[in-house]
Amino acid sequence: MTDVDTPQGMLEPVADVGGAAQPLLQVTGLTKHFPVRGDLFSARKTVRAVDNVSFAVMKGETVGIVGESGCGKSTTARLLMHLMPCDSGAIIYDGMQVGRSLSLRDLRRGMQMVFQDSYASLNPRLTIEESIAFGPKVHGMADGAARTLARELLGKVGLRPENFANRYPHEISGGQRQRVNIARALALSPRLVILDEAVSALDKSVEAQVLNLLADLKREFGLTYLFISHDLNVVRYISDRVLVMYLGEVVELGPVDAVWDAPAHPYTSALLAAMPSSDPDKRTEVPPISGDPPNPIDPPPGCRFHTRCPFAEPLCAQHTPKLTDLDTMGHQAACYMAIPGSGHSRAPAKTTGDNAA
Amino acid sequence: MTDLVEIDNLNIRFTGDRTVHAVNDLSLRLGEGEVLGLLGESGSGKSVTLRALMRLLPRKRTQIAGSVKVLGQDVLAMDDEALSAFRGQTVSMIFQEPALALDPVYTIGRQIAETVIRHEGKSEREAMARALEMLEVVRIPSAKRRLESYPHEMSGGMRQRAMIALALACKPKILLADEPTTALDATVQIQILLLLRELQREFGMSVIFVTHDIGVAIEICDRVAVMYAGQIVEQGTLRGIVRAPVHPYAKGLLASTIHGAKRGARLETIPGTPPSLDHAPASCSFAPRCSVAQPGCAEKLPPNVQIAPDHAARCVLAESASTAIT
Secondary structure, eight states: OOSTTSTTSOOOOOOOOSOTTSOSEEEEEEEEEEEEOOOSSSOOEEEEEEEEEEEEEOTTOEEEEEOOTTSSHHHHHHHHTTSSOOSEEEEEETTEEBTTTBOHHHHHHHEEEEOSOTTTTSOTTSOHHHHHHHHHHHTTOOHHHHHHHHHHHHHHTTOOHHHHTTOOGGGSOHHHHHHHHHHHHHTTOOSEEEEESTTTTSOHHHHHHHHHHHHHHHHHHTOEEEEEOSOHHHHHHHOSEEEEEETTEEEEEEEHHHHHHSOOSHHHHHHHHTSOOSOTTSOOOSOSSOSOOOOSBSOOSSSTTTTTOTTOOHHHHHSOOOOEEOSSSSOEEOOTTTSTTSSOTTSOOOOTTOOOO | OOEEEEEEEEEEEEOSSSOEEEEEEEEEEEETTOEEEEEOOTTSSHHHHHHHHTTOSOTTTEEEEEEEEETTEEGGGOOHHHHHHHBTTTEEEEOSOHHHHSOTTSOHHHHHHHHHHHHHOOOHHHHHHHHHHHHHHTTOTTHHHHTTOOGGGSOHHHHHHHHHHHHHTTOOSEEEEESTTTTSOHHHHHHHHHHHHHHHHHHTOEEEEEESOHHHHHHHOSEEEEEETTEEEEEEEHHHHHHSOOSHHHHHHHHTSOTTOOTTSOOOOOOSOOOOOSSOOSSOTTGGGOTTOOGGGGTSOOOEEEEETTEEEESTHHHHHHHHHO
16 A cells, blocks of 8 residues: 555656666567477477567657568567567566566556457456556555546546446447556556557547547657557558568568658568558559468568569578668668668669678 | 349348347449449448348348349348349358358368359359369469368468359359458458459449448449448449548548548547447437537438439538539
């Protein structure tokens, strides 16, 4: 009962340890493989769900992750939340690592997640107020204070507490439930919120409402978002920087406008070109790439995209391109066509003094 | 242009613990070789309308009133025998989840051949040849080998192609598509949309395409009907609706899509949530959420106003829009 002195207040936000220059989240070499049973006589196979993924999220920014199903975006989110152990790699939250200078309990205070399925992520036997108050109570808040906080947060997410606090999850609509999930995530005063396809299941008009709400909450609580979605329009709208993933790897990352205006990886170009048109007179005439994303079980060697890439050359099947800086603004791509002097016929010429791979 | 589908004053009620007024006074025409989009959010009645066209709704719990005519035949009066001849041959349907729509215990080839044998009385060999031809038509690579595949052995995009092959096996005049690309990845969705567009032209079919995604409708439809609370609130040519929507709901829906919205700028939204369908509407269903509602909107049903030769909207505001044009 430590926080009873401010019954109207929230839990004390997790302190900023590293200062503004320290990334809130630093991920290096994150890897997760799942073994799967092979056929009766064949060897065990491996799903390379997340393979050597590195990125950083600065304080106060919104980072988007895009990619198709099976690209590892949700596995990445679960690894970050420590909902499953990673095989290798490091997840550093504000300069601290879980198990060393940070307890799992404190990490979960500082980092919260909103899932796609708004119904499955709420306990059907708790009222909405109880669901939101549950987290703060686990972290030592008194019952009365936690319920007051829950009602206050309901107001913040645009649901009138007197109408909603005592209802059960099945009694409200999907958009309202997702607002409840957002309120619940905020109840622990986190600094980082991971939104895993949080608006994907909502109708378009409701999706716009929730996106506006997320923008308001970000400003009010000084939040940092990691926004995972397959919808490129939404990611462009909400993100400052974006990561494009394909079969467990990051193929391109950079400021959203740089990636949209000048995609350097052919997969990014294909994803952008695959968006349905918004102009009846400019319909898509040719599909940007053919085929389905390959199975992440035993992905192709070399560049994983080479099986669908219109520009693939023998080099691409033999060697794996590394994420390489394209400019000084943090735009990076893992494609031999973007790496000077890589040996790909479309690669830019190597400039003097450049030591690219 | 003759109308293949004529729906007049269709009302659909689901009875049970509570009554749901799923479709209210809906009238619709589908011309030959035309792709009509039914656009709306969840619960707007678009899928129910589609299922009523094929009489796929649970018989005991559904009350259907009005008239549904396909090629001049009264669908609501058909007996079981007439229905099963009608389904698959005249009208056929593809669904959102091919994994659920295909039978898991039969190979793809077997399922297509069965339809052909059943409807056209072909021999086993002829039917298998048609199955192979269909898989080639929908561009499934190494089609011959795929005849022997079970649905679970195929990827999502491949399964959707197989379902399209199955639906088109008997060359139906009308294809009903219920969000067939919603569950697919972006790069696969566009391939399936382009395939459907091409097959529609090649086979000269008429298509009713249900979707909640305006981008998808723009890629494939000639005409669009926007649905809200079981009613068509606006219908017209795709260009007419996208460029100059009249009904406030259609306007809001178009404005709230995030196409090219500027980062940091607020998105336009429609406040509130759709109404419950416990009662048949006695006034404009959208009035409680409408920013330009007038006192009269909550009192009586709005008129269905013809704004242009092929553009109508159910809104009092459309009356001034129509006088502006004429």
